[in-house]
Amino acid sequence: xxxxxxxxxxxxxxxxxxxxxxxxxxxxxxxxxxxxxxxxxxxxxxxxxxxxxxxxxxxxxxxxxxxxxxxxxxxxxxxxxxxxxxxxxxxxxxxxxxxxxxxxxxxxxxxxxxxxxxxxxxxxxxxxxxxxxxxxxxxxxxxxxxxxxxxxxxxxxxxxxxxxxxxxxxxxxxxxxxxxxxxxxxxxxxxxxxxxxxxxxxxxxxxxxxxxxxxxxxxxxxxxxxxxxxxxxxxxxxxxxxxxxxxxxxxxxxxxxxxxxxx
Amino acid sequence: xxxxxxxxxxxxxxxxxxxxxxxxxxxxxxxxxxxxxxxxxxxxxxxxxxxxxxxxxxxxxxxxxxxxxxxxxxxxxxxxxxxxxxxxxxxxxxxxxxxxxxxxxxxxxxxxxxxxxxxxxxxxxxxxxxxxxxxxxxxxxxxxxxxxxxxxxxxxxxxxxxxxxxxxxxxxxxxxxxxxxxxxxxxxxxxxxxxxxxxxxxxxxxxxxxxxxxxxxxxxxxxxxxxxxxxxxxxxxxxxxxxxxxxxxxxxxxxxxxxxxxxxxxxxxxxxxxxxxxxxxxxxxxxxxxxxxxxxxxxxxxxxxxxxxxxxxxxxxxxxxxxxxxxxxxxxxxxxxxxxxxxxxxxxxxxxxxxxxxxxxxxxxxxxxxxxxxxxxxxxxxxxxxxxxxxxxxxxxxxxxxxxxxxxxxxxxxxxxxxxxxx
Numbered sequence: 001x002x003x004x005x006x007x008x009x010x011x012x013x014x015x016x017x018x019x020x021x022x023x024x025x026x027x028x029x030x031x032x033x034x035x036x037x038x039x040x041x042x043x044x045x046x047x048x049x050x051x052x053x054x055x056x057x058x059x060x061x062x063x064x065x066x067x068x069x070x071x072x073x074x075x076x077x078x079x080x081x082x083x084x085x086x087x088x089x090x091x092x093x094x095x096x097x098x099x100x101x102x103x104x105x106x107x108x109x110x111x112x113x114x115x116x117x118x119x120x121x122x123x124x125x126x127x128x129x130x131x132x133x134x135x136x137x138x139x140x141x142x143x144x145x146x147x148x149x150x151x152x153x154x155x156x157x158x159x160x161x162x163x164x165x166x167x168x169x170x171x172x173x174x175x176x177x178x179x180x181x182x183x184x185x186x187x188x189x190x191x192x193x194x195x196x197x198x199x200x201x202x203x204x205x206x207x208x209x210x211x212x213x214x215x216x217x218x219x220x221x222x223x224x225x226x227x228x229x230x231x232x233x234x235x236x237x238x239x240x241x242x243x244x245x246x247x248x249x250x251x252x253x254x255x256x257x258x259x260x261x262x263x
Numbered sequence: 264x265x266x267x268x269x270x271x272x273x274x275x276x277x278x279x280x281x282x283x284x285x286x287x288x289x290x291x292x293x294x295x296x297x298x299x300x301x302x303x304x305x306x307x308x309x310x311x312x313x314x315x316x317x318x319x320x321x322x323x324x325x326x327x328x329x330x331x332x333x334x335x336x337x338x339x340x341x342x343x344x345x346x347x348x349x350x351x352x353x354x355x356x357x358x359x360x361x362x363x364x365x366x367x368x369x370x371x372x373x374x375x376x377x378x379x380x381x382x383x384x385x386x387x388x389x390x391x392x393x394x395x396x397x398x399x400x401x402x403x404x405x406x407x408x409x410x411x412x413x414x415x416x417x418x419x420x421x422x423x424x425x426x427x428x429x430x431x432x433x434x435x436x437x438x439x440x441x442x443x444x445x446x447x448x449x450x451x452x453x454x455x456x457x458x459x460x461x462x463x464x465x466x467x468x469x470x471x472x473x474x475x476x477x478x479x480x481x482x483x484x485x486x487x488x489x490x491x492x493x494x495x496x497x498x499x500x501x502x503x504x505x506x507x508x509x510x511x512x513x514x515x516x517x518x519x520x521x522x523x524x525x526x527x528x529x530x531x532x533x534x535x536x537x538x539x540x541x542x543x544x545x546x547x548x549x550x551x552x553x554x555x556x557x558x559x560x561x562x563x564x565x566x567x568x569x570x571x572x573x574x575x576x577x578x579x580x581x582x583x584x585x586x587x588x589x590x591x592x593x594x595x596x597x598x599x600x601x602x603x604x605x606x607x608x609x610x611x612x613x614x615x616x617x618x619x620x621x622x623x624x625x626x627x628x629x630x631x632x633x634x635x636x637x638x639x640x641x642x643x644x645x646x647x648x649x650x651x652x653x654x655x656x657x658x659x660x661x662x663x664x665x666x667x668x669x670x671x672x673x674x675x676x677x678x679x680x681x682x683x684x685x686x
């Protein structure tokens with residue numbers, strides 16, 4: 001009987017793994033000429049992983065001072081930054097630095113006001129056409145869920161940000177395109193956003209090397225894409241522990257009930 | 264007993280009052296309490312109950328998601344992300360619903376495999392099997408339309424590719440496509456009708472599942488030996504024996520489910536679906552969800568569009584006539600020494616098709632898909648009908664209660680005495 005239980009478990013495992021294999025295999029389409037992704041270790045990885053908040057806060061600073069010139073994050077609100085560990089006063093101050101078009105008011109007029117915590121992150125362009133026109137025909141993607149929207153999201157992002165190089169001799173580059181080891185096809189419209197040490201000045205004294213800034217902004221964007229992940233993993237650990245105990249009880253009960261049945 | 268009232272066996276006056284007028288308590292007692300069930304089920308027989316649980320989870324989470332979702336091309340993607348970020352435990356509901364679809368297909372594929380391996384489709388359970396195939400088709404339609412709702416890139420392009428398949432049919436094809444789209448391309452009317460149908464179909468499935476269970480309770484369950492129940496000694500009451508056994512499988516199922524939802528919620532999904540739908544940009548590879556990959560591989564294995572579409576639909580429609588394609592008098596593969604290897608190979612061909620469906624349609628993958636497609640159909644249309652006549656099955660046990668002596672020879676005196684005394 002124990003053997004049949006084991007067998008059923010194996011079947012379950014194999015059936016769960018087999019379909020999982022298919023998309024994983026299908027995923028390997030970083031096309032030819034693209035370097036294999038290096039795999040850094042992130043603080044948020046694993047079932048007990050949590051966000052490195054100091055790093056993610058620095059990452060927000062990188063986003064604000066560098067990325068946000070072109071990339072929107074329209075799904076986030078300033079109030080979400082509270083979950084990143086910023087104080088309410090800080091978040092209010094950050095929100096107040098932007099100007100929001102609101103209205104119509106009682107006279108039917110649109111008006112401008114300073115941003116509030118409840119406002120969404122301000123987008124750098126009025127619409128996609130504007131962002132395309134301003135960026136050599138390539139619209140900078142919204143970054144709200146970017147790590148979920150790319151294969152191996154955070155690893156890809158970190159590699160991409162540090163993957164700029166001179167194009168190999170003989171490679172014909174398109175007009176205004178930049179060479180990147182990890183971008184599919186190696187030609188990316190975005191010029192290297194993180195160029196030199198000290199491009200941003202971290203308040204906590206961390207040395208702002210290109211690698212450090214890339215790591216920080218990756219941590220921030222991972223948090224932005226999956227802000228629920230800490231709560232999710234914590235709940236998952238509880239569920240699995242509870243179910244394991246329940247499974248033991250259920251199996252013992254089943255054994256007891258079936259004890260007198262010759263089969 | 265007063266005329267017109269059901270003679271209830273229940274003592275509790277309230278239950279008795281209801282039961283005499285509407286014998287739902289008697290029905291539950293008969294169908295799930297004392298229902299005589301073969302005593303030799305293995306854990307493969309958990310999966311029907313698991314599928315039922317899965318359906319209820321999908322409906323429950325779906326109802327709450329529908330309260331927060333907006334079926335409009337300009338708002339659908341954002342409304343899903345709003346569920347993830349701003350709705351209390353919205354992420355939990357959405358991830359349970361999305362991964363629940365995958366779990367549903369895992370469970371149902373095992374359930375179907377169980378039916379094939381132990382010959383559960385054979386007389387007298389042909390109609391039970393056919394109703395099951397209807398449920399599976401409804402499930403596929405529901406899953407496909409559900410995947411369109413988040414309105415990501417794969418939603419949009421998957422919908423475009425799959426709905427376009429119908430245009431392969433001569434004369435009516437283009438009209439069907441226009442009807443599915445509600446216009447001349449996949450657009451807002453498409454999203455609206457898919458949402459409406461995605462809400463409706465699960466309840467249709469629920470109704471057909473009821474018929475599936477009702478038919479099951481007429482013929483009774485098959486069992487791993489594939490032989491008929493001969494006497495009460497072959498059966499056990501469903502409760503507590505199989506409620507207890509199903510509970511074990513249920514917990515294992517929930518553990519697998521929980522690991523997916525909490526630790527790898529996007530593992531089975533495609534990252535491209537987190538990019539908002541854009542009709543102007545085609546993704547490099549358009550792939551359906553993993554559970555549709557085998558049929559997608561069959562579609563692409565055929566160089567002709569209509570031929571591919573016909574074979575793709577045919578790969579499931581052929582299940583409808585399976586009870587009549589199998590000519591063997593024996594149900595369970597345990598007693599079919601040759602057929603079991605061919606069926607295993609069929610299972611492998613299904614796996615190969617699943618693998619190839621996720622790969623670009625070029626080189627070795629096309630060759631593999633074609634070989635696997637050929638075998639997929641050869642098993643049903645050639646091997647199964649012919650083998651049933653040629654194969655010599657192993658001797659069947661006399662009854663479920665006496666399976667130990669293969670061949671069902673006479674038991675040594677006294678072997679049956681002990682259980683008899685106990686009873």
